Amino acid sequence: MKNIIYSSFAILFISFTSCTTSVNADIDSKTTTPLPSWNDVASKKAILNYVNDITNKESKNFIPVVDRIATFDNDGNLWSEQPAYFQLFFAIDRVKALASEHPEWKDQQPFKAVLEDDMPALLKQGEHGLIELVMATHGGITTDEFEEDVKQWLATAKHPRFDKPYNALVYQPMLELLDYLRANDFKCFIVSGGGIEFMRPWSEEVYGIPQDQVVGSSIVTEFDYNNGNPVIRRLPKMNFIDDKGGKPVGINRYIGRKPVFASGNSDGDLQMLQWTDSNSYKSFQLYLHHTDAEREWAYDRDSHIGRLDKGLDEAQEKGWTIIDMKNDWKVIYPHDLE
Amino acid sequence: MKNIIYSSFAILFISFTSCTTSVNADIDSKTTTPLPSWNDVASKKAILNYVNDITNKESKNFIPVVDRIATFDNDGNLWSEQPAYFQLFFAIDRVKALASEHPEWKDQQPFKAVLEDDMPALLKQGEHGLIELVMATHGGITTDEFEEDVKQWLATAKHPRFDKPYNALVYQPMLELLDYLRANDFKCFIVSGGGIEFMRPWSEEVYGIPQDQVVGSSIVTEFDYNNGNPVIRRLPKMNFIDDKGGKPVGINRYIGRKPVFASGNSDGDLQMLQWTDSNSYKSFQLYLHHTDAEREWAYDRDSHIGRLDKGLDEAQEKGWTIIDMKNDWKVIYPHDLE
Numbered sequence: 001m002k003n004i005i006y007s008s009f010a011i012l013f014i015s016f017t018s019c020t021t022s023v024n025a026d027i028d029s030k031t032t033t034p035l036p037s038w039n040d041v042a043s044k045k046a047i048l049n050y051v052n053d054i055t056n057k058e059s060k061n062f063i064p065v066v067d068r069i070a071t072f073d074n075d076g077n078l079w080s081e082q083p084a085y086f087q088l089f090f091a092i093d094r095v096k097a098l099a100s101e102h103p104e105w106k107d108q109q110p111f112k113a114v115l116e117d118d119m120p121a122l123l124k125q126g127e128h129g130l131i132e133l134v135m136a137t138h139g140g141i142t143t144d145e146f147e148e149d150v151k152q153w154l155a156t157a158k159h160p161r162f163d164k165p166y167n168a169l170v171y172q173p174m175l176e177l178l179d180y181l182r183a184n185d186f187k188c189f190i191v192s193g194g195g196i197e198f199m200r201p202w203s204e205e206v207y208g209i210p211q212d213q214v215v216g217s218s219i220v221t222e223f224d225y226n227n228g229n230p231v232i233r234r235l236p237k238m239n240f241i242d243d244k245g246g247k248p249v250g251i252n253r254y255i256g257r258k259p260v261f262a263s264g265n266s267d268g269d270l271q272m273l274q275w276t277d278s279n280s281y282k283s284f285q286l287y288l289h290h291t292d293a294e295r296e297w298a299y300d301r302d303s304h305i306g307r308l309d310k311g312l313d314e315a316q317e318k319g320w321t322i323i324d325m326k327n328d329w330k331v332i333y334p335h336d337l338e
Numbered sequence: 339m340k341n342i343i344y345s346s347f348a349i350l351f352i353s354f355t356s357c358t359t360s361v362n363a364d365i366d367s368k369t370t371t372p373l374p375s376w377n378d379v380a381s382k383k384a385i386l387n388y389v390n391d392i393t394n395k396e397s398k399n400f401i402p403v404v405d406r407i408a409t410f411d412n413d414g415n416l417w418s419e420q421p422a423y424f425q426l427f428f429a430i431d432r433v434k435a436l437a438s439e440h441p442e443w444k445d446q447q448p449f450k451a452v453l454e455d456d457m458p459a460l461l462k463q464g465e466h467g468l469i470e471l472v473m474a475t476h477g478g479i480t481t482d483e484f485e486e487d488v489k490q491w492l493a494t495a496k497h498p499r500f501d502k503p504y505n506a507l508v509y510q511p512m513l514e515l516l517d518y519l520r521a522n523d524f525k526c527f528i529v530s531g532g533g534i535e536f537m538r539p540w541s542e543e544v545y546g547i548p549q550d551q552v553v554g555s556s557i558v559t560e561f562d563y564n565n566g567n568p569v570i571r572r573l574p575k576m577n578f579i580d581d582k583g584g585k586p587v588g589i590n591r592y593i594g595r596k597p598v599f600a601s602g603n604s605d606g607d608l609q610m611l612q613w614t615d616s617n618s619y620k621s622f623q624l625y626l627h628h629t630d631a632e633r634e635w636a637y638d639r640d641s642h643i644g645r646l647d648k649g650l651d652e653a654q655e656k657g658w659t660i661i662d663m664k665n666d667w668k669v670i671y672p673h674d675l676e
Contacts, residue, residue, distance in 0.1 A: 066542065066548070143590055187548075187550070189550075196591070196594075197594075200594045204404065210404070210525075211593065211594030211595055212525070212527075212550075212551070212592060212593045212594055212595070213550070214594065218591060221587050221590060221591070222583065222587065223583035223584075223585075223586040223587055223609055223613070225609070225612060229616065230586065230609075230612050230613050230616045232586055232587060232590050245560065245561035246561075247561075248561040248568065248570060249559050249560065249561055249570060252481055252559060252570050253534070253556060253559070254550065254592060255549065255550045256534075256535075256538045256549030256550055256552065257549055257550070271561055271563070271568075274563060274568050275561070275568050278567065278568045
C-alpha cells in the first residue's frame with residue numbers, strides 16, 4: 001500500500017541537476033586534490049580519467065567549454081530521499097501549518113489523515129488524494145509567498161532520523177564532484193522531478209547552482225498586475241513533470257544543449273542518461289547505488305522510492321559508472337567531516 | 339487586412355532576452371569607453387548612471403552580482419522585425435523548401451497562398467491558417483533536424499530590403515549594451531515571443547548569449563528512445579507563448595529571479611518591464627522607440643507589428659528610459675561601422 005503513495009508522489013516529484021561557477025571553490029579544486037571524500041576506487045578513477053581526457057587540448061576527445069554541460073538529479077543523488085521525498089514532508093508540514101485557516105480539513109480527506117498522522121488512511125486516498133494535497137499546499141499563493149514558505153520550512157523542520165535540517169542531508173562527495181566539474185569549466189544543472197520552485201530557494205547556497213540552472217517539475221502560473229503591485233500566482237494545475245522521458249524534454253527546453261555528463265540514482269533518470277549517452281562527444285554516465293544501510297540507506301530494485309532496476313541493468317550492460325556508496329565514499333554528509 | 343496576419347503571427351512569435359559572460363568582450367568593455375555607437379544623449383547617460391550606481395559598493399543602491407539579471411526582448415529590440423517578424427519569412431521559405439514533398443499543398447490553403455506568393459489569400463486564412471503554417475514548418479521533425487534547418491536558412495536567406503543574412507540585422511548599439519552589462523557582471527537573457535529553438539542556434543555567436551539563457555515560445559516535444567538512437571520530436575502543438583503576461587511567467591519559470599534591468603520595444607514587453615519595475619532593488623526599464631525611417635523603420639502606436647502604444651504612455655508616465663533610435667544611435671547595424 002505504501003508503495004502507491006510514494007510512487008504517486010514520485011510522479012510529481014523526481015529529480016535531475018547541472019553546475020555553475022563558484023569562483024572560490026574553483027580555485028580550491030584546482031590547487032587541491034580533487035574528490036577528497038572519495039576512496040581511491042574505480043568510480044573516482046573513471047571520473048578523473050574522463051575529465052582529464054576531455055579537457056586535454058591534445059586529446060581526440062577534447063570538448064570545447066561551451067559544450068561542457070553536466071546534469072544532476074537531485075532526490076537521492078545530491079541529497080537523501082528516505083524515508084520519503086523531502087518535498088512530501090514539506091507538503092505534510094504545510095497542511096499542518098495551514099490547518100487553522102481550513103477548519104473543514106479536520107473532516108476532509110486527504111487532509112484529515114495528515115492532521116491525524118494516519119498514514120494508512122492517507123494511502124487510501126491514492127493518487128487523486130496526493131494531487132489534492134500538493135495543489136492545496138503548493139498552489140493558490142504567489143511565487144514570493146511560496147519561496148518564503150520553503151525557506152521558513154527549511155529553517156525549522158528536522159529530518160526524522162538525523163534530526164538535522166533537510167538541506168544538511170546533501171552528499172559531501174557530490175558537492176566535491178560539482179566543484180571539480182566547475183573547476184574544469186563545466187556548467188552544472190539540476191534536472192529533477194522535484195518542484196523547481198521548491199529547489200531554487202536553496203540551490204545556490206547549498207550546491208552553488210544558480211536558480212536559472214535548476215530544471216524541475218512545475219505547476220501553472222499566471223501574471224497578475226495587481227493594481228501596480230505585480231505578482232505571479234501559482235495555480236492548482238500541473239504544468240510539467242520532469243521525470244523519465246520528461247528529463248530529456250526538460251533538458252532540451254531549459255538548457256538547449258545535450259549534456260556530456262549526467263548523474264542520477266533511479267530508473268527515473270534512465271532517459272537522461274540515455275540522452276547524454278547519445279552525445280557525439282565522449283560522454284559520462286554516472287549512477288549512484290544506495291548500498292549503505294548504516295550511514296544512509298540501502299535500496300534498489302524493490303524500493304518504493306528511487307527504484308533502480310532497469311537502470312542498473314542498462315548501466316552494467318553499457319559499462320556506465322556506478323558508485324557503490326558504502327565502499328566508494330569516505331563520508332556521506334558534510335557534518336560527517338566535523 | 340495585413341494587420342490580421344501579422345498580429346496573429348505576433349501572438350506566436352514575440353521576444354525577451356538576458357546576458358552572459360563573453361570574457362574578451364568584458365575586458366574590452368572595461369578598458370574602452372562603453373557604448374561607443376551611442377550619441378552622448380539622455381538614454382546613454384541614464385544607463386551609465388544606473389550601472390555606476392548599482393555596482394558601487396558604497397551606494398545604498400548596490401546590487402550583489404547574483405541579482406544582476408538583465409532581460410532583453412529580441413524582435414525589434416536586438417534585431418529588426420520589419421517588414422515582418424523574421425521567423426515568418428523562415429516559415430514561408432520552409433513551405434517552399436518542403437513543397438516538393440507535399441504535392442497536395444498546391445491546392446491546399448494556407449500553403450497554396452504561400453507557394454503562389456499571394457499575400458491577400460494568405461491573409462484570408464486568418465489565425466487558424468497561420469497556426470497550420472507554423473505547425474507544418476516547425477513541427478513533425480526532431481530538434482536536431484529543426485536546428486539544422488534554421489542554420490541552413492540563416493546561411494542562405496537574405497532580407498528583402500537590405501539583402502543581408504537576417505542575423506546580420508542586429509543592432510550594434512545593443513550588442514555594445516550587452517557587452518557593457520556583462521562587463522559589469524550582469525547575467526543577460528533573451529526573453530522573446532519568438533521560438534526558443536529558432537533563436538538558440540545563433541544566439542551565442544551573434545549576441546554572446548548561451549542557449550540556456552534564451553527564453554522563448556515553444557511547442558510540445560517528446561522523447562523517443564528510437565531503438566537506441568534517442569531523439570526529441572517536435573509535435574504540432576503549442577506549449578508556451580512567451581508574450582505579454584507570458585513574459586514574467588517565462589522569466590519566473592526559466593530564470594527564477596526577478597530582473598533588475600529589462601529592455602523591450604513593444605506593448606508585448608510591457609508586463610516584463612512592469613515586473614522588473616517591481617523589484618525591491620533599484621531597477622532599470624528601457625524602451626527602444628523606432629523613429630528612424632531612413633536607416634531602419636519608424637513605427638509605434640499604429641504599427642501592425644511591434645506596436646508600442648500603452649507601453650509608450652506608461653514609460654512616459656513612470657519616467658522609464660526611451661531610446662530615440664534616430665537621434666540616439668550613431669549606427670544601426672554592425673555593417674554600418676565598415
